[in-house]
Amino acid sequence: MTGTVRVENxxxxxxxxxxxxxxxxxxSTVEALKGVTLEVRPxxxxxxxxxxxxxxxxxxxxxxxxxLPSSGEAWVNxxxxxxxxxxxRASVGCMLMGERGLYxxxxxxxxxxxxxxxxxxSPQDRRQRALEILERIQLGEIADRTVETYSxxxxxxxxxxxxLINDAPLLVLDEPTNTLDVPSASELRxxxxxxxxxxxxxxxxxxxxxxxxxxxxxxxxxxxxxxxALGSIEELKxxxxxxxxxxxxxxxxxxxxxxxxxxxxxxxxxxxxxxSGDLLTIVTSDGHEFLPQLIEALxxxxxxIKKIAPEEVTLxxxxxxxxxxxxxxxxxxx
Amino acid sequence: xxxxxPTLKSNLSIVLASARMRLATISRYPGQLLMDIFxxxxxxxxxxxxGRATAGPDAGENFAQNTGTSNYVAYMLIGSAAFTIVTYAxxxxxxxxxxxxxxxxxxxxxxxxxxxxxxAGGTALYSCLRSLFSASAAFLIGSKILGVNPxxxxxxxxxxxxxxxxxxxxxxxxxxxxxxxxxxEANALINLMQWGVSFLMGIFFPIAMFPPLLRAIALLFPPTxxxxxxxxxxxxxxxxxxxxxLDLAVLWAFALIAxxxxxxxxxxxxxSIRRNEGVGQF
Numbered sequence: 248m249t250g251t252v253r254v255e256n257x258x259x260x261x262x263x264x265x266x267x268x269x270x271x272x273x274x275s276t277v278e279a280l281k282g283v284t285l286e287v288r289p290x291x292x293x294x295x296x297x298x299x300x301x302x303x304x305x306x307x308x309x310x311x312x313x314x315l316p317s318s319g320e321a322w323v324n325x326x327x328x329x330x331x332x333x334x335x336r337a338s339v340g341c342m343l344m345g346e347r348g349l350y351x352x353x354x355x356x357x358x359x360x361x362x363x364x365x366x367x368x369s370p371q372d373r374r375q376r377a378l379e380i381l382e383r384i385q386l387g388e389i390a391d392r393t394v395e396t397y398s399x400x401x402x403x404x405x406x407x408x409x410x411l412i413n414d415a416p417l418l419v420l421d422e423p424t425n426t427l428d429v430p431s432a433s434e435l436r437x438x439x440x441x442x443x444x445x446x447x448x449x450x451x452x453x454x455x456x457x458x459x460x461x462x463x464x465x466x467x468x469x470x471x472x473x474x475x476a477l478g479s480i481e482e483l484k485x486x487x488x489x490x491x492x493x494x495x496x497x498x499x500x501x502x503x504x505x506x507x508x509x510x511x512x513x514x515x516x517x518x519x520x521x522x523s524g525d526l527l528t529i530v531t532s533d534g535h536e537f538l539p540q541l542i543e544a545l546x547x548x549x550x551x552i553k554k555i556a557p558e559e560v561t562l563x564x565x566x567x568x569x570x571x572x573x574x575x576x577x578x579x580x581x
Numbered sequence: 582x583x584x585x586x587p588t589l590k591s592n593l594s595i596v597l598a599s600a601r602m603r604l605a606t607i608s609r610y611p612g613q614l615l616m617d618i619f620x621x622x623x624x625x626x627x628x629x630x631x632g633r634a635t636a637g638p639d640a641g642e643n644f645a646q647n648t649g650t651s652n653y654v655a656y657m658l659i660g661s662a663a664f665t666i667v668t669y670a671x672x673x674x675x676x677x678x679x680x681x682x683x684x685x686x687x688x689x690x691x692x693x694x695x696x697x698x699x700x701a702g703g704t705a706l707y708s709c710l711r712s713l714f715s716a717s718a719a720f721l722i723g724s725k726i727l728g729v730n731p732x733x734x735x736x737x738x739x740x741x742x743x744x745x746x747x748x749x750x751x752x753x754x755x756x757x758x759x760x761x762x763x764x765x766e767a768n769a770l771i772n773l774m775q776w777g778v779s780f781l782m783g784i785f786f787p788i789a790m791f792p793p794l795l796r797a798i799a800l801l802f803p804p805t806x807x808x809x810x811x812x813x814x815x816x817x818x819x820x821x822x823x824x825x826x827l828d829l830a831v832l833w834a835f836a837l838i839a840x841x842x843x844x845x846x847x848x849x850x851x852x853s854i855r856r857n858e859g860v861g862q863f
Contacts, residue, residue: 261858262857308859311692312691312692313688313855313860314855315852315856333587336692337586341692343689343692344685344689347684347685348686348688348689349686350602350606350684350686351684352606352609353602353606360598361598361602362689362693364595365595365598365690365693365694365695366695367586367587367591367592367594367694369591369594370594393609
């Protein structure tokens with residue numbers, strides 16, 4: 248393998264203390280990653296999708312040397328994450344904690360110059376680089392204000408700018424458009440595309456499926472610490488036949504969802520809120536031959552059907568088929 | 582990539598950048614710098630006034646019987662100023678780590694190719710500048726307020742004792758910092774520690790008054806030697822080993838051991854944390 252990132256059979260377990268009341272606690276073991284193997288190719292935007300607690304942050308933290316794996320190995324830009332930590336760190340630009348990774352009492356410019364120093368840039372280089380980044384992320388006018396006075400979106404932009412300070416060949420961006428308004432998110436995605444066009448490899452996690460679909464060359468879906476799917480958007484969509492996804496709009500009570508789930512050949516049935524009521528997305532393994540059974544199950548359990556239609560497969564459908572839930576639903580549960 | 586490989590020059594540049602960053606931060610809290618100067622004076626004034634109240638005009642004479650100097654005002658001011666230097670070292674290193682952990686910037690530091698010891702060096706440099714300024718200003722202003730001459734005795738030698746004491750003190754502070762990031766608590770630990778430190782280094786009394794075991798423990802602690810050295814230089818008291826250079830040699834021995842010990846414990850704590858939940862959890 249010659250990927251920018253190579254991950255071989257990576258596992259991570261750690262101890263957590265569970266609290267029970269004021270004084271009682273006990274230790275338990277969490278398996279955050281279970282034998283993940285993948286490769287990120289040079290120059291691609293690689294999407295990492297998974298519900299909260301799926302293990303994607305653990306994977307990213309191992310790749311960026313913040314955590315040590317329990318077993319398995321990983322290489323980033325050809326450097327081993329445990330044996331060549333500093334080389335890995337020097338060759339990666341990271342945006343992991345959003346606005347939390349900034350010094351709020353310093354100005355935007357001071358933040359960038361300080362992080363430039365931490366990446367061993369000379370004083371002239373860090374000043375020049377900070378200037379370029381501030382212009383690129385359109386924060387030049389407020390560069391000399393302390394970060395505490397920035398809006399949430401401006402802080403996110405600066406955190407993104409911080410990831411560019413070392414001009415690394417690999418960028419790791421953890422939900423970079425979180426808290427950004429629509430125009431700002433669009434601007435940031437344009438910068439990401441621009442960086443991609445310059446040949447940078449980008450690992451991108453997001454909760455927004457449409458963002459992953461429009462931005463990423465390939466996507467990995469992770470849940471419960473395991474890699475469930477990996478491929479290009481088209482490959483993943485092709486893995487579900489067009490007629491395997493059916494969407495129903497209407498008023499759909501929980502017992503109707505349960506009845507649908509009990510039908511033979513139904514792989515997943517997930518209800519979400521829609522403008523007109525509920526939206527039930529069903530993934531089946533035998534096409535639409537089950538439609539009469541489906542309608543009967545729904546009407547007998549009190550559901551009101553407004554619209555029923557086979558739909559073109561989306562990345563969201565792939566995600567539902569692989570994890571049994573929607574990413575949006577999971578995000579709301581946070 | 583414009584990032585360059587680490588060199589001694591670039592690492593020293595990080596020390597300066599880190600110190601400058603912290604100075605820029607504290608400059609946005611000007612009131613705190615003013616408070617820094619007056620706290621040691623108030624701290625020393627309490628036992629000084631208690632001494633005057635209880636011993637009356639014989640306070641100096643009584644004090645001289647146990648310490649070798651009747652200048653108890655300067656004795657306590659020096660103790661309080663030395664304590665400022667020691668307690669700031671522990672506060673700034675430990676609180677720096679805890680603060681960065683809580684605000685999320687500690688993870689950002691660990692993402693960079695800079696070893697934390699250089700950033701700690703910058704924090705130590707900032708802390709030294711701030712504590713030396715505060716301790717010196719407090720000693721000078723306190724001397725003026727309480728009516729003693731701050732320049733009697735060997736000022737240069739006293740300063741040498743302080744500079745020699747700073748290295749082992751920051752080494753111990755790094756060790757203490759390892760404890761803070763491991764147990765994820767700073768305030769209670771520092772509060773507990775600073776009272777123990779003030780007691781052991783004898784900020785208001787000579788450690789000769791301790792029982793033998795406690796005296797031996799106090800002598801294992803570098804701030805005890807620094808404080809005694811400064812007092813002996815300024816007030817003409819007896820050094821622990823009679824000669825100033827022997828006491829200074831002990832401080833230098835601490836200066837070799839304590840930073841290595843602090844570094845070793847700190848890196849072990851880091852590895853242990855990275856094996857489990859990571860530095861970002863607080």
